[in-house]
Amino acid sequence: MKRRExxxxxxxAAGGTLLSGLTFAGVANGNKPRLVFIxxxxxxxxxxxxxxxxxPAYAALRGELEIARPGTNGGALALDGIFGLHPALSFMHxxxxxxxxxxxHAVAGPYRNRSHFDGQNVLETxxxxxxxxQTGWLNRALAALPAARAPEKTRGVSIAPTAPLVMRGPAxxxxxxxxxxxxxxxxxxxxxxxxxxxxxVLGRKLAEALAAEAIAEQSAARSRDxxxxxxxxxxxxxxxGSMMDTSxxxxxxxxxxxxxxxxxxxxxxxxxxxxxxxxxxxxxAARFIRQADGPQVAVFDTTGWDTHxxxxxEKGQLAARLAALDAALGGLKAGLGPVWSDTAVLLATEFGRxxxxxxxxxxxxxxxxxxxxxxxxxKGGRVVADWPGLSPRQLYQDRDLRPTLDLRAVMxxxxxxxxxxxxxxxxxxVFPESGAARPLKGLVRT
Amino acid sequence: xxxxxxxxxxxIAANRFGLGARPGELAAIGGSGLDWLRAQLDGxxxxxxxxxxxxxxxxxxxxxxxxxxxxxERMRAAAARSxxxxxxxxxxxxxxxxFKKLPQLIRPVYLAEAGARFRHSVSTDRPFIERLAQFWxxxxxxxxxxxxxxxxxxxxEREAIRPYVLGNFSDMLIATQRHPAMxxxxxxxMSMGPDSRAARNxxxxxxxxxxxxxxxxxxxxxxxxxxxxxxxxxxADVTALSKxxxxxxxxxxxxxxxxxxxxxxxFRAAMHQPGPQVVMGKRYPDTGYDQGVAVLRNLAxxxxxxxxxxxxxxRHFIADAPPAPAVDRVAAAFxxxxxxxxxxxxxxxxxxxxxxQPVSKFKTPSDFIVSSxxxxxxxxxxxxxxxxxxxxxxxxxxxxxxxxxWPDGSADWDGASELLKRIEWADAVGQRIGPRRDARQLAPxxxxxxxxxxxREAIAHAESAAQAVTLLLAAPEFLRR
Numbered sequence: 001m002k003r004r005e006x007x008x009x010x011x012x013a014a015g016g017t018l019l020s021g022l023t024f025a026g027v028a029n030g031n032k033p034r035l036v037f038i039x040x041x042x043x044x045x046x047x048x049x050x051x052x053x054x055x056p057a058y059a060a061l062r063g064e065l066e067i068a069r070p071g072t073n074g075g076a077l078a079l080d081g082i083f084g085l086h087p088a089l090s091f092m093h094x095x096x097x098x099x100x101x102x103x104x105h106a107v108a109g110p111y112r113n114r115s116h117f118d119g120q121n122v123l124e125t126x127x128x129x130x131x132x133x134q135t136g137w138l139n140r141a142l143a144a145l146p147a148a149r150a151p152e153k154t155r156g157v158s159i160a161p162t163a164p165l166v167m168r169g170p171a172x173x174x175x176x177x178x179x180x181x182x183x184x185x186x187x188x189x190x191x192x193x194x195x196x197x198x199x200x201v202l203g204r205k206l207a208e209a210l211a212a213e214a215i216a217e218q219s220a221a222r223s224r225d226x227x228x229x230x231x232x233x234x235x236x237x238x239x240x241g242s243m244m245d246t247s248x249x250x251x252x253x254x255x256x257x258x259x260x261x262x263x264x265x266x267x268x269x270x271x272x273x274x275x276x277x278x279x280x281x282x283x284x285a286a287r288f289i290r291q292a293d294g295p296q297v298a299v300f301d302t303t304g305w306d307t308h309x310x311x312x313x314e315k316g317q318l319a320a321r322l323a324a325l326d327a328a329l330g331g332l333k334a335g336l337g338p339v340w341s342d343t344a345v346l347l348a349t350e351f352g353r354x355x356x357x358x359x360x361x362x363x364x365x366x367x368x369x370x371x372x373x374x375x376x377x378x379k380g381g382r383v384v385a386d387w388p389g390l391s392p393r394q395l396y397q398d399r400d401l402r403p404t405l406d407l408r409a410v411m412x413x414x415x416x417x418x419x420x421x422x423x424x425x426x427x428x429x430v431f432p433e434s435g436a437a438r439p440l441k442g443l444v445r446t
Numbered sequence: 447x448x449x450x451x452x453x454x455x456x457x458i459a460a461n462r463f464g465l466g467a468r469p470g471e472l473a474a475i476g477g478s479g480l481d482w483l484r485a486q487l488d489g490x491x492x493x494x495x496x497x498x499x500x501x502x503x504x505x506x507x508x509x510x511x512x513x514x515x516x517x518x519e520r521m522r523a524a525a526a527r528s529x530x531x532x533x534x535x536x537x538x539x540x541x542x543x544x545f546k547k548l549p550q551l552i553r554p555v556y557l558a559e560a561g562a563r564f565r566h567s568v569s570t571d572r573p574f575i576e577r578l579a580q581f582w583x584x585x586x587x588x589x590x591x592x593x594x595x596x597x598x599x600x601x602x603e604r605e606a607i608r609p610y611v612l613g614n615f616s617d618m619l620i621a622t623q624r625h626p627a628m629x630x631x632x633x634x635x636m637s638m639g640p641d642s643r644a645a646r647n648x649x650x651x652x653x654x655x656x657x658x659x660x661x662x663x664x665x666x667x668x669x670x671x672x673x674x675x676x677x678x679x680x681x682a683d684v685t686a687l688s689k690x691x692x693x694x695x696x697x698x699x700x701x702x703x704x705x706x707x708x709x710x711x712x713f714r715a716a717m718h719q720p721g722p723q724v725v726m727g728k729r730y731p732d733t734g735y736d737q738g739v740a741v742l743r744n745l746a747x748x749x750x751x752x753x754x755x756x757x758x759x760x761r762h763f764i765a766d767a768p769p770a771p772a773v774d775r776v777a778a779a780f781x782x783x784x785x786x787x788x789x790x791x792x793x794x795x796x797x798x799x800x801x802x803q804p805v806s807k808f809k810t811p812s813d814f815i816v817s818s819x820x821x822x823x824x825x826x827x828x829x830x831x832x833x834x835x836x837x838x839x840x841x842x843x844x845x846x847x848x849x850x851x852w853p854d855g856s857a858d859w860d861g862a863s864e865l866l867k868r869i870e871w872a873d874a875v876g877q878r879i880g881p882r883r884d885a886r887q888l889a890p891x892x893x894x895x896x897x898x899x900x901x902r903e904a905i906a907h908a909e910s911a912a913q914a915v916t917l918l919l920a921a922p923e924f925l926r927r
Binding site for chain 1: 591632633636637638640645654656657658659660661662665669670675681684838839840847848850857858859860861862863864865866867869870871873874900901904908909913916917920921922925
């Protein structure tokens with residue numbers, strides 16, 4: 001039995017019908033909407049990424065963190081009369097010019113208390129209070145989708161060993177992350193499936209993992225075919241292809257495999273650089289959702305946005321991370337190819353940072369910040385903001401950017417218009433107690 | 447207290463409260479898992495030593511020296527008259543060599559520290575104490591993905607966590623908050639009172655600069671280390687504690703001049719915000735360094751701290767949804783004993799709920815790896831931990847990536863991709879070691895009465911010794927504890 005057939009049969013035996021919607025036909029682009037959600041953990045400084053250069057109070061409050069006006073040396077990339085974009089975000093700026101990027105500013109979810117961990121919990125559960133649920137809004141949104149094609153289809157993928165909270169819940173989803181270990185032989189896998197057949201959690205997880213493997217292998221096989229045929233080589237050349245290629249996995253004797261692996265990793269210092277991490281992750285995300293019959297939603301997270309110390313301005317710590325994120329978004333577009341036009345990418349963080357520079361050339365935890373929606377499906381080229389201003393009496397609790405837009409209004413708008421999540425589900429199952437945050441309209445091209 | 451049959455308590459003690467049984471350990475535990483755990487609380491906490499492990503102060507001194515070399519090369523480059531000379535100076539062998547030396551200094555230190563911790567975890571006969579040490583290290587987390595923390599995380603754990611694991615919570619709290627690794631990780635070493643002498647001097651010299659506080663450490667002290675997010679503090683308390691902690695800093699390379707060792711804690715009175723502060727309703731007069739100690743001692747004694755620590759311990763050891771009676775009992779012991787940790791641990795293991803529902807939690811990757819090495823006596827290369835394996839399975843040693851530490855729920859670790867990697871690694875182990883191990887005989891010796899008939903039969907009917915080992919490591923009761 002071939003591995004692929006086995007995987008399907010084994011997963012069905014072990015975990016029920018998770019794979020029943022998964023076919024192995026070739027790509028038939030059904031113009032299905034795709035959504036990528038990127039969690040920016042650590043509270044990304046929206047006043048640095050999208051500086052309100054036209055606000056008269058901005059420069060004085062920001063001190064050394066100030067991004068100069070557009071048109072000056074090292075200045076912001078021009079957006080409109082008030083806002084610019086951090087100079088490290090050149091790909092995002094191109095997307096803006098191509099009318100494929102909307103920036104939402106002075107935006108915040110319902111959480112107000114400046115704890116990263118509670119803030120991220122609210123960002124992911126979609127509830128109004130922290131720790132109100134063990135499931136995420138995105139998974140519940142997938143569960144609420146009309147079961148038109150295949151009810152048990154794997155609808156979402158997390159590029160992570162274990163799904164982040166936003167993706168956990170009742171809908172069939174999976175997670176994937178690179179492994180350099182050799183795949184199991186079919187007999188061992190079958191026996192483990194049997195061993196898990198009475199274990200509701202492990203049986204389901206193994207089936208999900210095998211579903212992801214099947215999609216990834218199928219994708220790799222297509223890339224190989226495409227390369228052989230000369231078309232699509234651009235997408236196949238990345239590291240993802242080699243990672244996913246079972247024939248490319250290490251097949252040395254077990255002893256050699258285990259002993260040598262420590263020396264195959266990049267050095268510690270290098271791994272700290274965000275760019276290398278992101279590149280691999282976006283390639284994986286693109287590979288999964290490019291498939292016509294693959295998952296339509298991908299999630300991954302990025303960290304390192306908690307800039308209390310030496311934040312920098314047009315250069316420095318935050319600038320380097322923004323540049324890496326920007327490059328990753330460019331990589332995602334390249335990886336998606338024609339599917340970019342069916343895609344919306346939403347980026348959000350748990351809250352913003354203090355308007356004023358703190359005592360150590362950084363910023364402390366704040367409230368409102370910016371959120372970002374980009375992609376070929378996005379009706380972009382605008383900044384959506386009811387700008388509260390930065391003068392002292394306009395600040396929230398005398399220190400933060402005042403929120404004037406509920407982040408859930410953005411999320412609900414995207415889910416309703418782009419994925420077609422029914423309005424009733426949005427209000428009840430997906431974002432409870434969010435009635436005041438009316439879904440934004442006109443976010444995507446129709 | 448009446449417990450279930452003896453075989454079950456030994457299996458629960460070794461797997462839930464320990465790091466997984468080594469062959470023979472269940473038999474040695476014998477009738478009472480509880481007695482085995484209690485006995486581990488006697489005597490001083492084990493130290494992790496080993497050749498070549500260095501103190502934080504020594505490591506920071508070496509880092510200072512390197513930075514000075516780099517700085518000198520930069521100055522030489524800037525002072526060079528022509529562009530050509532500047533480029534030559536910047537590109538000089540000395541400058542490049544100095545830059546490369548930082549990772550060359552840090553990486554071997556990280557590997558040596560991680561290796562020493564790993565070998566201790568695999569070999570210790572007081573695994574309950576090791577679990578507790580790692581629990582506290584994660585409670586007061588630093589993360590090696592920031593700055594020079596990769597050089598300091600190991601020595602931090604040996605200096606600020608392990609000596610206090612069988613001591614008092616408030617002593618551990620103070621030791622961690624003043625350790626250079628924590629001060630660097632949460633950005634406190636440069637935080638200064640806006641009205642301090644140092645801030646005034648800086649403003650006089652540089653009219654544009656506004657030196658002041660950095661809230662990072664104070665916020666996490668309240669939120670993550672003591673009373674917790676719902677413990678009753680406000681933004682004003684965060685700001686006040688930030689001011690209290692101004693001056694908590696690190697001795698620089700020149701500290702020898704005033705008789706202080708570089709790289710150790712230094713209270714810089716000139717940076718301390720003058721005046722009294724009110725934190726959570728209590729007023730603290732300005733007594734310099736002692737102001738901070740007084741606040742920390744009161745935070746350690748706060749009822750919210752007792753409840754928070756009790757909840758975290760019960761979640762870590764007993765169940766994702768910690769049983770309320772156990773939490774109450776542990777919190778009461780914490781308060782009654784004023785944070786005496788062995789008393790707290792005795793309340794934890796003395797809770798009947800801790801001995802119910804075997805295999806309720808999914809092991810963290812770290813516990814899975816360590817228990818595999820213990821159970822199968824897998825060979826370890828001297829002076830080296832399989833750091834690649836911790837990273838591959840999603841838990842790089844000392845790298846939670848956030849001051850909240852690693853998450854502690856089963857759902858945080860039992861993801862599809864994670865599970866498949868564990869199985870793949872179990873397969874690799876089986877192929878490597880299987881022919882020299884008898885999993886049929888090992889399974890009951892490692893899992894005792896929590897071994898299910900299903901797993902026992904699957905192992906017995908494996909097609910090879912290698913596959914039997916794989917099935918043992920991949921069995922649901924081995925993946926859980």
